[in-house]
Amino acid sequence: MKRNLQLFLAATTALGLATAGSAMAEPRTDLTLGMSIEPSGLDPTAAAPVAIGQVVWQNLFEGLVTIDEDGEVEPELATSWEISEDGLTYTFDLRDGVSFQNGQPFNAETAKFTIDRIIAPDSINGQKSLYAAIESTEAPDSDTLVLHLSKPSADLLYWLGFPSAVMVEPESAPENATKPVGTGPFEFASWKKGNEVTLTENDDYWGEASKLDKVTFRFIADPQAQAAALTSGGVDAIPEFTAPELVAQFESNNDFDVVIGTTGMEVVAGMNNTKAPFDNVKVRQALMMAIDRQAIIDATNAGYGTPIGSHFSPSDAGFEDLSGVLPYDPAKAKDLLAEAGYPDGFSFTMKVPNRAYAERAAEIMQAYFAQIGVMMTIESSEFPAKWIQDVFKDTNYDMTIIGHAEPLDIGIYARDPYYFNYSSPDFDATMTEIANATTEEERLAAYKKAQEILANDVPALFLYAWPKIGVWKAGLEGLWTNEPVPSNDVTDVYWSE
Amino acid sequence: MRHITRSLAGLILTLLVISFVIFLVMEAVPGDPAEIMLGTSAAPDTLAALREQMGLDQPFFVRYLDWLTGLLQGNLGESYTYRTPVSDLIGERLMVTLPLTGLAVFLSVAISLPLGVLAAARPNGIIDAFASLFAQIGIAVPNFWIGLLLILGIALTLGWFPAGGFPGWEAGFWPALMALILPSVALAIPQAAVLTRVTRAAVIEITNEDFVRTARAKGASPSHALWRHVVPNALIPVVTMLGMQISVLIAGAVLVENVFTLPGMGTLAYQALAQRDLIVIQNVVLFFAAIVMVVNFIVDALYTVLDPRLRTRR
Numbered sequence: 149m150k151r152n153l154q155l156f157l158a159a160t161t162a163l164g165l166a167t168a169g170s171a172m173a174e175p176r177t178d179l180t181l182g183m184s185i186e187p188s189g190l191d192p193t194a195a196a197p198v199a200i201g202q203v204v205w206q207n208l209f210e211g212l213v214t215i216d217e218d219g220e221v222e223p224e225l226a227t228s229w230e231i232s233e234d235g236l237t238y239t240f241d242l243r244d245g246v247s248f249q250n251g252q253p254f255n256a257e258t259a260k261f262t263i264d265r266i267i268a269p270d271s272i273n274g275q276k277s278l279y280a281a282i283e284s285t286e287a288p289d290s291d292t293l294v295l296h297l298s299k300p301s302a303d304l305l306y307w308l309g310f311p312s313a314v315m316v317e318p319e320s321a322p323e324n325a326t327k328p329v330g331t332g333p334f335e336f337a338s339w340k341k342g343n344e345v346t347l348t349e350n351d352d353y354w355g356e357a358s359k360l361d362k363v364t365f366r367f368i369a370d371p372q373a374q375a376a377a378l379t380s381g382g383v384d385a386i387p388e389f390t391a392p393e394l395v396a397q398f399e400s401n402n403d404f405d406v407v408i409g410t411t412g413m414e415v416v417a418g419m420n421n422t423k424a425p426f427d428n429v430k431v432r433q434a435l436m437m438a439i440d441r442q443a444i445i446d447a448t449n450a451g452y453g454t455p456i457g458s459h460f461s462p463s464d465a466g467f468e469d470l471s472g473v474l475p476y477d478p479a480k481a482k483d484l485l486a487e488a489g490y491p492d493g494f495s496f497t498m499k500v501p502n503r504a505y506a507e508r509a510a511e512i513m514q515a516y517f518a519q520i521g522v523m524m525t526i527e528s529s530e531f532p533a534k535w536i537q538d539v540f541k542d543t544n545y546d547m548t549i550i551g552h553a554e555p556l557d558i559g560i561y562a563r564d565p566y567y568f569n570y571s572s573p574d575f576d577a578t579m580t581e582i583a584n585a586t587t588e589e590e591r592l593a594a595y596k597k598a599q600e601i602l603a604n605d606v607p608a609l610f611l612y613a614w615p616k617i618g619v620w621k622a623g624l625e626g627l628w629t630n631e632p633v634p635s636n637d638v639t640d641v642y643w644s645e
Numbered sequence: 646m647r648h649i650t651r652s653l654a655g656l657i658l659t660l661l662v663i664s665f666v667i668f669l670v671m672e673a674v675p676g677d678p679a680e681i682m683l684g685t686s687a688a689p690d691t692l693a694a695l696r697e698q699m700g701l702d703q704p705f706f707v708r709y710l711d712w713l714t715g716l717l718q719g720n721l722g723e724s725y726t727y728r729t730p731v732s733d734l735i736g737e738r739l740m741v742t743l744p745l746t747g748l749a750v751f752l753s754v755a756i757s758l759p760l761g762v763l764a765a766a767r768p769n770g771i772i773d774a775f776a777s778l779f780a781q782i783g784i785a786v787p788n789f790w791i792g793l794l795l796i797l798g799i800a801l802t803l804g805w806f807p808a809g810g811f812p813g814w815e816a817g818f819w820p821a822l823m824a825l826i827l828p829s830v831a832l833a834i835p836q837a838a839v840l841t842r843v844t845r846a847a848v849i850e851i852t853n854e855d856f857v858r859t860a861r862a863k864g865a866s867p868s869h870a871l872w873r874h875v876v877p878n879a880l881i882p883v884v885t886m887l888g889m890q891i892s893v894l895i896a897g898a899v900l901v902e903n904v905f906t907l908p909g910m911g912t913l914a915y916q917a918l919a920q921r922d923l924i925v926i927q928n929v930v931l932f933f934a935a936i937v938m939v940v941n942f943i944v945d946a947l948y949t950v951l952d953p954r955l956r957t958r959r
Contacts, residue, residue, distance in 0.1 A: 186916075188682065188726030188727060188920060188922075189726065189727065189728055195682045195683060195684075195726075196682065196683050196684025196685075196686070196687065197682075197684070269690065269694075270694045271691060271694065272683065272691055272694050272695045272698065273691065274682075274683035274684045274686055274687040274691060275684075275686055275687075276687070276688055276691050277686060277687075277688050278686075325727075325728040326727070326728050326729055340737070340813060340908065341727055341729070341734060341737060341908065342737070342738065342908030342909075342912055342913060342916075343810070343811060343813070343908040366810065366906075367906075368809065368810070368906045369903060369906070370903050370904055370906065372793060372796075372904070373796075373808075373809045373903075373904060373905070373906050376796050376797075376800065376801060376808040376809055377808060377809055377810065377906070379801055379808070380800060380801055380804070380807065380808035380809075382807060382808060382809060382810050530676075532676075532681050532919070532920075533674070533675060533676025533677075533681060533919070533920075533921050534675050534676060536676070536677070536680050536681065536685065537675045537676055537677065537680075538675065540685055541680070554686065
């Protein structure tokens with residue numbers, strides 16, 4: 149009798165432990181993500197900072213279309229669209245049964261409101277120029293939105309997938325900077341300024357429910373502190389880890405996954421193309437050939453990053469590797485300089501923003517230029533305020549260096565005025581070709597041509613494409629490898645253990 | 646009573662002058678908040694629209710007076726970048742900075758006072774040697790480096806405290822306090838080093854005074870003479886130093902806040918400056934100035950408590 153009781157007790161204990169064990173093994177449904185920069189406001193249509201999209205794009209806000217991990221346009225709140233023959237009329241079929249997180253319905257009226265707000269004369273949307281081709285909008289019925297363009301713009305669909313064009317609704321729009329209301333799978337829960345933003349699951353989401361019920365974005369500026377937070381469990385993932393030198397310790401640690409990808413940011417050393425000697429293409433080419441791009445990547449980013457030969461990121465469709473057009477060749481560089489009329493070299497000043505990658509790269513470039521007889525003085529420029537005013541607006545500089553984070557922004561070389569002071573009728577013509585393209589092949593072929601023009605003309609020294617160094621706990625699935633659009637899309641993230 | 650009114654009037658006048666100087670300096674510094682917020686792709690008309698919204702197109706004196714009248718009504722304005730009232734922002738950050746400063750001051754006094762007094766009681770003894778070493782190292786080493794060492798050694802290796810971040814007081818008293826302990830230690834050590842030196846010097850100086858010798862001659866034991874006669878007199882320079890340190894701590898903890906990722910006043914000021922969030926900068930700097938003046942005021946009042954000789958003076 150006693151023996152049976154003992155056996156019985158043992159069995160129930162074992163069973164209890166087993167169920168307790170499996171209950172503990174149930175995967176987590178919350179996620180804490182680390183980011184280096186805190187967004188200033190949560191409305192991507194009213195302010196530019198990249199950090200805003202990195203919190204809310206696709207998680208809280210959605211657009212007519214979206215851009216997937218390969219840089220391709222996919223339907224989202226618009227299920228299909230038609231573009232007229234002349235490229236001047238876009239007709240979107242909108243998705244049914246979608247509502248905003250405050251209960252208001254999404255329909256053609258709110259879509260029209262969103263686009264009108266972007267192109268309005270008093271609009272404060274920093275990316276308004278991308279949508280400049282839109283002349284007027286129309287909502288013939290509650291499921292259809294029509295855009296009338298003043299000129300063809302083949303990239304418009306891509307721009308409509310950007311964070312700056314997410315769908316908002318009239319009642320909540322003014323408060324979106326502090327209480328964002330969108331149509332995404334997560335809704336806004338709280339924002340402890342200076343600390344973290346928390347999103348919780350939106351139970352009324354129109355699409356597939358996410359597997360997470362809570363996502364917290366924690367802002368940690370210091371790279372060492374980021375590494376400490378990962379190790380101590382303070383954060384579960386840092387999709388853009390800012391200390392490349394510390395990556396090795398996570399690579400050798402089985403508790404973490406290190407996933408390296410690309411972003412849409414190109415680090416380029418811009419030159420003032422209207423100021424001698426930078427107005428001479430041979431001088432620019434010589435300077436490009438004086439530098440070993442890989443050495444810069446190794447020194448500034450511990451070897452992570454992709455050398456580029458033109459203003460295009462490997463994560464964008466249509467990328468062509470042109471880093472071999474003007475490769476590292478100091479002898480040839482010296483010849484080119486002599487041909488251009490500077491056999492003894494020359495001297496100039498480089499205005500460098502106070503960011504670690506820029507400062508390190510500048511020092512290395514200084515050494516490379518000295519090899520071909522070009523003396524460069526480094527001047528530090530406070531970023532963003534002083535640099536934007538001095539270099540970007542007043543173009544009071546010889547050479548500078550900065551990372552251009554906007555995706556697919558090769559068009560900046562056709563902009564006038566723009567800080568490069570570069571002007572090429574051939575390039576402008578290619579940009580028009582891109583806008584007028586009627587097929588994807590035409591568009592991509594024109595992009596290739598644009599890249600080639602820049603690779604030969606080097607209005608700026610094209611250095612490298614910024615890497616995306618993702619470090620997160622092993623067992624976390626669904627985080628993106630690449631970041632074609634500044635974002636942290638967590639809609640498909642889940643814990644596998 | 647008249648003394649207090651005069652002090653208050655002086656305080657307000659000084660703050661007024663400071664507010665004007667801050668405004669002037671921010672006007673002269675290069676950088677356009679609208680451009681920083683909207684980014685480099687923004688078209689000129691978009692920038693103009695935002696500037697109008699933020700009231701930046703108004704002339705200098707109009708903006709200055711608007712700010713002052715707002716201040717008098719208790720309205721500090723709304724941050725450009727966060728779109729929330731500045732008073733809310735400051736209030737949130739004070740929830741971290743005040744406890745952090747309080748803890749750091751408490752720790753630094755708890756370390757330095759006994760250490761300084763005991764070191765001075767037996768000059769060139771063992772405790773004195775240790776105190777000197779501690780003071781040298783503590784003054785030489787930067788507080789953020791101490792912070793990093795603490796994170797590596799205690800938070801990551803031993804796991805007793807979090808490695809950074811602040812969970813907020815809603816997460817519970819103890820979790821929040823645990824997050825503040827390592828940063829307070831990092832802040833306290835350099836302060837304690839300075840205070841130890843000051844305390845030791847003050848005690849040694851007072852010990853050589855005639856009245857101490859008189860006390861001993863009258864039969865007081867060494868420790869009675871020390872604690873009952875020397876220390877109260879030595880407190881005055883210590884309190885002065887402490888007052889200066891508190892002001893520095895409230896505004897200058899930004900390096901430690903950065904290392905430990907604490908959302909405090911220092912980080913607020915630094916971020917606001919980088920983004921040219923003029924409203925936040927103006928109000929925060931004025932706030933710091935006010936704190937320094939208030940602390941000085943309290944220290945002055947404390948003198949009359951510590952030194953009875955000052956009480957009867959008119």
